[in-house]
Structures are given as structure tokens and as C-alpha cells.
Amino acid sequence: MMINSKYFYLFFLFIFLLEKANSFDLKGNYIQGGLVFGKLEKKAKVFLDDKKIPVDEFGNFLFGFNRKHKPQSIIKVLYESGETTKKVINVNTRKYKIQRINNLDKKKVTPPKSYYDRIKVETALIKKSKKTFYNYPYYKVGFIMPVEGIITGVYGSQRILNGIAKRPHYGIDIANKEGTEIVSPSDGVIVLAEKDLFFSGGTIIISHGLGLTSSLLHLSEIFVAVGDKVEIGEKIGRVGSTGRSTGPHLDWRMDIRGIRIDPQLLINQ
Numbered sequence: 001m002m003i004n005s006k007y008f009y010l011f012f013l014f015i016f017l018l019e020k021a022n023s024f025d026l027k028g029n030y031i032q033g034g035l036v037f038g039k040l041e042k043k044a045k046v047f048l049d050d051k052k053i054p055v056d057e058f059g060n061f062l063f064g065f066n067r068k069h070k071p072q073s074i075i076k077v078l079y080e081s082g083e084t085t086k087k088v089i090n091v092n093t094r095k096y097k098i099q100r101i102n103n104l105d106k107k108k109v110t111p112p113k114s115y116y117d118r119i120k121v122e123t124a125l126i127k128k129s130k131k132t133f134y135n136y137p138y139y140k141v142g143f144i145m146p147v148e149g150i151i152t153g154v155y156g157s158q159r160i161l162n163g164i165a166k167r168p169h170y171g172i173d174i175a176n177k178e179g180t181e182i183v184s185p186s187d188g189v190i191v192l193a194e195k196d197l198f199f200s201g202g203t204i205i206i207s208h209g210l211g212l213t214s215s216l217l218h219l220s221e222i223f224v225a226v227g228d229k230v231e232i233g234e235k236i237g238r239v240g241s242t243g244r245s246t247g248p249h250l251d252w253r254m255d256i257r258g259i260r261i262d263p264q265l266l267i268n269q
Contacts, residue, residue, distance in 0.1 A: 024077055024085070031092040033155050033262035035064045035212075035254075040077065047076040054210055054257075060137045062210050064256035065091050067156050067168060096156040099169065101246060108199070108244040109161045115198060122197050129192035129205050130213050130255055138187040139208040141232050143266040146185045146216060147239060147250050149176035155262035170260040171215070171253030178220055178248040180239040184230040185214050185252065185263070193222050200251070201242020206230060211257035218245045 024044075028036035038046065040059035047053065048063045055061045065073070069091050077085045111119060153173030159166045184206060191213070192205035202219030220240025230236060241248045254263045 026075070026087075026089075029262075029265045030065075030089060031265070032065050032067055032069045032094045033260075034091075034265055035062065035256060035261050036089075037062060038075075043080055045078045047078070049073050050076075054133070054135065056135050056137060056210060058137065060140075060210065062139075062212055062256055064259045064261040066259045066261075067096070067170070094156060096158060096168065097154060098160065099153060099157040100160040100163075102162055104162050104244065104246060106162065109164060109166070111198070119198050122194075122199075125194075126192065126197075126203075126205070126215075130215075130258075132189075132191040132207055133211060134189055134207050134209045136209045138189070139210075139212055141187045143186045143263070144183070144232060145174070145267055146214075146236075146252055147174050147176055147180055147182045149174040149180070149239075149249070151175075151264075152249060153251070155260075155264060171217070171251045172262075172264050173249050173251050175247065175249040176239050178239060178241065180248075181235050182216060182219065182237045182239060182250055184232055184234045184236050186232050188214070188230055190224045190226050190228045190230060190236075193225050195222060195242075197243060199244045201245065202237065202240055203243075204236055206236075211255075213255050214263070215251075215253040215255070217251040217253070218242050218249060220248075 023041055025039040026036055028034060038061040046055055046061050053061050053063050071091055073089045075087050152175045153169055155172060157169045159169050186208050188206040188208040191207045194203045197203050200217035202222055204216045206214045218240050219237040221238040224236045239248050239250050252263050254261050
């Protein structure tokens with residue numbers, strides 16, 4: 001009986017270890033605008049709705065849900081052995097506010113044609129900066145608010161500018177006095193630092209690794225340069241009202257490989 005019990009125990013231990021080796025962990029916000037953190041137990045390829053997701057050498061991966069993401073997604077993990085694991089993810093829907101902003105400079109709401117070339121160049125620069133890829137999970141240290149203040153704008157709200165319906169707002173607006181210091185919301189590398197972009201004015205973009213970025217807009221001063229490594233809480237600039245802005249505030253936005261996510265969810269989790 002002792003021998004049989006021993007083999008019985010070893011058999012179930014083997015099954016347990018096999019299942020664990022083929023498992024993966026997911027943590028985050030399963031909601032439109034949410035970000036999910038993943039971790040593999042062994043080397044594999046990961047797909048979300050058949051789209052491949054980058055995985056670092058430690059098995060970390062990230063994916064997010066856009067403002068109008070469908071109610072369900074499927075994550076698939078393909079192991080080197082050929083085995084496949086699938087999981088259905090239910091994504092909670094959200095209702096978004098309507099925000100009306102008046103007294104904006106008319107050329108900022110509907111730019112004259114003379115600004116089109118400038119805007120096109122700046123848009124391309126921003127997209128290129130966000131695609132700068134670091135295969136390291138700087139985001140693992142967590143996230144903090146880059147500045148204290150009053151929340152005057154939230155993620156996903158439909159914006160009506162001078163009575164004209166525009167694209168939704170994809171960040172959170174934090175109002176504070178001009179010149180208030182701004183800190184890095186997490187560890188990362190500076191991939192863009194521009195003092196005067198047409199829409200966003202003084203702008204910093206930080207890569208937090210694996211395609212996750214923070215954009216900090218409307219700054220009056222910038223203390224960092226492209227290529228600088230920054231740590232969570234490090235001073236990087238000051239609050240301003242540059243670009244398309246009606247008063248001193250910080251607009252903090254986050255993207256995960258082209259998907260706009262809600263920064264406030266990372267603070268509240």
C-alpha cells in the first residue's frame with residue numbers, strides 16, 4: 001500500500017506541475033479602457049483575438065481594451081510543445097460623459113489649412129515615438145498620479161468644443177497652478193520631449209515597456225530629453241496651458257500599442 005500511495009502521489013504531482021507549467025496569470029481591469037498584466041510560466045506565444053502580443057524574456061505581456069471594446073475577447077497561448085490554451089475574457093462596458101468646452105481659440109478647434117502640414121508632421125512624430133519598443137517591464141514598479149490637483153476631464157468623454165462635436169477625450173485632465181511640478185507616473189524611458197506641438201503644446205512621452213506609454217501634455221517646462229531613463233516620482237516638467245488649452249492643467253494619456261486606455265484605472269486598482 002505504501003508503494004501504491006507513493007506512485008499515486010507522484011502521479012498527481014506530475015499532473016499538477018504539468019498544468020502549472022501550461023498556465024498563465026492575468027491581472028488587471030476587465031473593462032473598456034482597461035489594461036491587463038499577463039505572466040507566462042514557460043515560453044509561449046500569446047494572441048488576443050488572433051493578434052499576436054509581445055512577450056518579454058521573463059514571460060511578461062500586456063494588452064488593453066479600447067473605449068468601445070466588444071463584450072468578449074479570446075486570449076490564446078501557444079506553447080512550443082504545440083499545446084494551446086484558450087480563455088474567454090468578459091469585458092465590462094462603460095457609459096461616458098459629454099463634456100462641453102467653450103471659448104477655445106477657433107484655429108485650435110478647426111485648424112486653418114495653413115497649419116495642416118505642421119499637424120501632419122507632428123502627428124507622424126508622435127506615432128513614431130509611441131512605437132519605440134523596449135522589451136523590458138519598467139511598469140512593474142506600479143503607477144502614481146503625475147501631479148496632484150482637481151480632475152476636470154475624464155477618459156472616454158465625448159467633447160463638444162465651441163459647440164462642435166469632436167473626438168472623445170482619451171486621458172484625464174488634472175488642474176493645478178501654472179508651474180506646479182510634474183513627476184513620472186512610473187519607471188520608463190523618454191521617447192519624446194517637445195516644447196511646442198500644435199495641439200498638445202509642451203509634450204513628454206514615456207515608454208514603460210512592452211508598448212505601454214504615458215503622454216503628458218500642455219507642459220510649460222520640460223526637464224528631460226529623449227533617451228533619458230526616469231524613475232517613478234522623478235520630476236520631469238511643470239504644469240502649463242500650452243497647445244489647445246483653456247487653463248493650466250496636465251492631460252495624462254496612456255496607450256498600449258495603439259489602444260487608448262484609462263490611466264485612472266491604474267491608480268485606482
